[in-house]
Amino acid sequence: MHHSVVYASARPSSVSGRWFRQLGVVCRLNSILLVRYWKAAILQAVLLPLLVVGIVFGVQNAYVADNGLVTSADNTVVTWKMDGIHQCKPEPLSNACMTIVYAPQDAETTQIMNYFQTQNQARTGSALTVETNAWDSMSVPKNDMGIVPMASDQFIYDYALANPDTIQLGVVFTKETPAGGPIHWNYQIYYNMTHATNISTIPGFKYTKEAGYNRISSNDDSYGTLLPNMVRALDESLLTFLDPQHTQASLDYSLKSFPKASTKNGYSSKDDITTMLSNLMALPACITMVMAMLRITREKEMKCKESMQMMGLGPVAYWTGQWLTAWIMALVQGSVMMALGYAFKMDFFTNTNGLVIWLMFVLLTYSMTIFGFLLTTFCQKTGSSLGFGFAVVVAVLIVVPMMASGTWLDLYVDRSNGIPSDSPPPLNTYWIASFFFPFIHFGRLWSQISTLTLGTISGGSNPTVPAGTYIPGPGFHLSNLTNYDVGYPSIQNILPQPISGLTYQFANVVIAALLTLYLDQIIPNEHGHSRSLFFFLGSIRDAFLFVRHGGKAGVDRQKSVEAQKVTPYEGVPPENEDSDVTAEREKAIHCQSEVAIRISNLTKIYTKNGPGFWKNLYLALCCCCCLKRRRSNKIVNKAVDRLNLITEPNELFALLGQNGAGKSTTMQMLYGVTDPSSGNAYLFNRSIRTDMAQIRSSMGVCPQHDVLFNDLTCWEHLQLYAGIKDLPAEALLESFSKSTPKEAIKENLRERPTWIRSRLEAVQLWKDRHTMAGRLSGGMKRRLSTIISTIGDPQVLILDEPTTGMDPIHRRHVWTFLAQFKRGRSILLTTHSMEEADALGDKVAIMVSGHLKAIGNTTRLKNKFGNGYRVELALGNYIPTVQDPTSLAIVHDSNNNLPSQKQLEQELSEATRAIVPESVLLDQSGGVMVFGIPLQALEKMADLTAMLERAQAQGRIKQWGIAQTSLEEVFLSLIRSAEDRH
Numbered sequence: 001m002h003h004s005v006v007y008a009s010a011r012p013s014s015v016s017g018r019w020f021r022q023l024g025v026v027c028r029l030n031s032i033l034l035v036r037y038w039k040a041a042i043l044q045a046v047l048l049p050l051l052v053v054g055i056v057f058g059v060q061n062a063y064v065a066d067n068g069l070v071t072s073a074d075n076t077v078v079t080w081k082m083d084g085i086h087q088c089k090p091e092p093l094s095n096a097c098m099t100i101v102y103a104p105q106d107a108e109t110t111q112i113m114n115y116f117q118t119q120n121q122a123r124t125g126s127a128l129t130v131e132t133n134a135w136d137s138m139s140v141p142k143n144d145m146g147i148v149p150m151a152s153d154q155f156i157y158d159y160a161l162a163n164p165d166t167i168q169l170g171v172v173f174t175k176e177t178p179a180g181g182p183i184h185w186n187y188q189i190y191y192n193m194t195h196a197t198n199i200s201t202i203p204g205f206k207y208t209k210e211a212g213y214n215r216i217s218s219n220d221d222s223y224g225t226l227l228p229n230m231v232r233a234l235d236e237s238l239l240t241f242l243d244p245q246h247t248q249a250s251l252d253y254s255l256k257s258f259p260k261a262s263t264k265n266g267y268s269s270k271d272d273i274t275t276m277l278s279n280l281m282a283l284p285a286c287i288t289m290v291m292a293m294l295r296i297t298r299e300k301e302m303k304c305k306e307s308m309q310m311m312g313l314g315p316v317a318y319w320t321g322q323w324l325t326a327w328i329m330a331l332v333q334g335s336v337m338m339a340l341g342y343a344f345k346m347d348f349f350t351n352t353n354g355l356v357i358w359l360m361f362v363l364l365t366y367s368m369t370i371f372g373f374l375l376t377t378f379c380q381k382t383g384s385s386l387g388f389g390f391a392v393v394v395a396v397l398i399v400v401p402m403m404a405s406g407t408w409l410d411l412y413v414d415r416s417n418g419i420p421s422d423s424p425p426p427l428n429t430y431w432i433a434s435f436f437f438p439f440i441h442f443g444r445l446w447s448q449i450s451t452l453t454l455g456t457i458s459g460g461s462n463p464t465v466p467a468g469t470y471i472p473g474p475g476f477h478l479s480n481l482t483n484y485d486v487g488y489p490s491i492q493n494i495l496p497q498p499i500s501g502l503t504y505q506f507a508n509v510v511i512a513a514l515l516t517l518y519l520d521q522i523i524p525n526e527h528g529h530s531r532s533l534f535f536f537l538g539s540i541r542d543a544f545l546f547v548r549h550g551g552k553a554g555v556d557r558q559k560s561v562e563a564q565k566v567t568p569y570e571g572v573p574p575e576n577e578d579s580d581v582t583a584e585r586e587k588a589i590h591c592q593s594e595v596a597i598r599i600s601n602l603t604k605i606y607t608k609n610g611p612g613f614w615k616n617l618y619l620a621l622c623c624c625c626c627l628k629r630r631r632s633n634k635i636v637n638k639a640v641d642r643l644n645l646i647t648e649p650n651e652l653f654a655l656l657g658q659n660g661a662g663k664s665t666t667m668q669m670l671y672g673v674t675d676p677s678s679g680n681a682y683l684f685n686r687s688i689r690t691d692m693a694q695i696r697s698s699m700g701v702c703p704q705h706d707v708l709f710n711d712l713t714c715w716e717h718l719q720l721y722a723g724i725k726d727l728p729a730e731a732l733l734e735s736f737s738k739s740t741p742k743e744a745i746k747e748n749l750r751e752r753p754t755w756i757r758s759r760l761e762a763v764q765l766w767k768d769r770h771t772m773a774g775r776l777s778g779g780m781k782r783r784l785s786t787i788i789s790t791i792g793d794p795q796v797l798i799l800d801e802p803t804t805g806m807d808p809i810h811r812r813h814v815w816t817f818l819a820q821f822k823r824g825r826s827i828l829l830t831t832h833s834m835e836e837a838d839a840l841g842d843k844v845a846i847m848v849s850g851h852l853k854a855i856g857n858t859t860r861l862k863n864k865f866g867n868g869y870r871v872e873l874a875l876g877n878y879i880p881t882v883q884d885p886t887s888l889a890i891v892h893d894s895n896n897n898l899p900s901q902k903q904l905e906q907e908l909s910e911a912t913r914a915i916v917p918e919s920v921l922l923d924q925s926g927g928v929m930v931f932g933i934p935l936q937a938l939e940k941m942a943d944l945t946a947m948l949e950r951a952q953a954q955g956r957i958k959q960w961g962i963a964q965t966s967l968e969e970v971f972l973s974l975i976r977s978a979e980d981r982h
């Protein structure tokens, strides 16, 4: 069955129109893949958020807050190293603090605390001043203070709640005078729980059986000697106070930790939620980033991206498509995170403006994904992108909780000496480095939101709110985005407001996107191809040419002048160069007209340390191109050596050669994935060095290895590439004149574009049009790759071994299609099938070790390099040397005897030589003789055939035939002669 080729060319559209349509194609491709991998999409968008929010919720409820109450009865003190109380300790109370507060302030308690001071100084040398005025404000002290009176137990409680870690110890005295009984003095000590729990992480503390965690130096922790010291010192002071009175008194004491902020649902303080759980909340965004990185790198590794670019897809359209589709996952995942937070009734969510929460999560996923895209520009393999992604996830898990717990302040200000209230401390510059990482902004925003959303426990200072009641935080409103109180007036104006947590992430997106576009161009691919560091100057040059030469026509004229520039052949040609090759070289070098492909002195040298990103960068930084020459690039392989040839329109040029001859390298240079080392090639006067974008829009490529998306059907591949080639919409749809309305509905409108169907049918893939490429056989994939390269009816078609792995039937279908399709265009094809080159090639060239060895049409090659003709004959009747049961007819000589096989062979050999003395007996075995007849004996062929016919009539020959030397023999003899020379 023969199909005539239906053509469909790209529309002559504006650059911007084409760009938008290519963008649509990339978005559509990504959407199809998203739907096809729906399980992974659901996992990222729904299940992961559910998992992390569920874990956070579980942790909240499992966490049992410590109310900090320890009674004196629990204390079984063994042996204590008695010392005293020292001025506020450096850690964790790093800001100005009060060493001891006491209440109430009256004459007796003041007297007791004065005794305390005197005796403590005697023991420790530490002079703790007893303040005379009661501390009545809720603000933090400016300087370290000694013994500070406060109004009441309640005030101490409220103050400690509002200013955690500001007081080291507290003491509240109560004196009861029961009727008839002794006076009862009770004091309750407040100790700092944070101090106690942090103690094991502070260097210098060690655990002893007697004293628990005990610092060897003069400073102690609450559970070590600090509390016993306090108890002993207070007992001593009380006894000193009571002794002169000679009254009987009973003493008692109790211990209690200072209150900690907020306890709700068992889950509590800001510290816990920020340090522990903020990184979990960032995890879904991280996983989405890694998945996106893997998808992009897989497309790169499978060369799908390269293939789309070879077919004309611009890098800006490609990346814009990726950035746009990344929004889908960001929007869904961000919304799901927000919905789950509300569903689990978490304060952080319910107490924050919904828009802020939504933007926070959507932007995190988006900015992380775009950041991941940037990282893929450094990765050629999925393994390396997995490594990069993993490193980022670890960084997020560590850094986000640090930021969220308030460390972000250290990025901006130096807090090592506290924050003075009047003038701002020195500014840190870490924030500049941190600016480029979106997750750092997320951590800071988390910290700022959590300080306003998480509540506290009432200390009971408000009579209408019983102590222990949870008081929600004031909440994070939209206005707080630009109006957030940092808590330190002196640095309020130099610290970023919460809105920058969103705007900086957006800035990260823009910076990462621009860097991705740039690095993607300058980092070399696996063939070492990359654009120059200053490639963008090329557009300026184009614009300059456009103005200078008076528009597009002028530029085209200029380009054709450049394309026809004669570049002399360097060095000496290889030994014994064929005259046709020399002629082709002269023609290619001096060509003065527009041809389809002109290859001029094209050379490719593979080097050990080929062009690399870092080398590029080094060269740019040094700004001296001469260095490039001086650096020794150890030559590994000269794959193509000063190649010169021309192909005309309407011509199918077949390039033959052994494995490694340099065919694919030549093609790769033509379609722009490998840079030539020297020389140039022009396709319709466009240089492969400078005009690859224009060349690609009128070129079709079928690379040596199939480049297909495993998850797209044949049909979708053709649609995808049709979109990249910008085929007009009309070309995608067929009129329904031939179908009945019922058939039309059945067949689905979108399945009947004329040219798609005709091409699928031409290579027998119509029935498999809805099969995923991953499930096609090797030969089917090759057929699909071949027709993909013809999309848009390119002027130049480059086919690298298109029929490899095809069975003979399908190969012939492809040949028929190509023979028809080549009309009006030029096809460059490599093959290892001599039959194919013979059947299709208008011009055939044979390459050996990067050089052209022979060129011409097949008849010329056969005549020039073949051994002339072969005459093959099967002997007739004879007495076989070995019994031959197939001998049927009997021919007798004059004596009625059969000749022997040897006699017959000799007789025929002599007869042949008598007619054609130049003939050579090539083979003689099994009753078959083969003679080689050189071309110069062509005129004697008539006599020879007459003799052979006579011998056949006599029964001496069973059958015979004459054949011209095959292309395969030409190929073999050329290769052999080249090998002999080496």
Ligand SMILES: Nc1ncnc2c1ncn2[C@@H]1O[C@H](COP(=O)(O)OP(=O)(O)OP(=O)(O)O)[C@@H](O)[C@H]1O
Residues within 6 Å of the ligand: 526, 527, 606, 607, 636, 637, 638, 639, 657, 658, 659, 660, 661, 662, 663, 664, 665, 666, 704
């Ligand atoms: N990326 C590379 N780095 C170094 N050498 C290379 C690279 N690619 C190809 N070569 C070398 O260049 C030479 C030409 O290879 P090329 O792939 O062009 O041969 P070919 O004629 O297409 O062979 P085949 O018929 O096997 O496809 C070979 O010696 C090969 O080893």
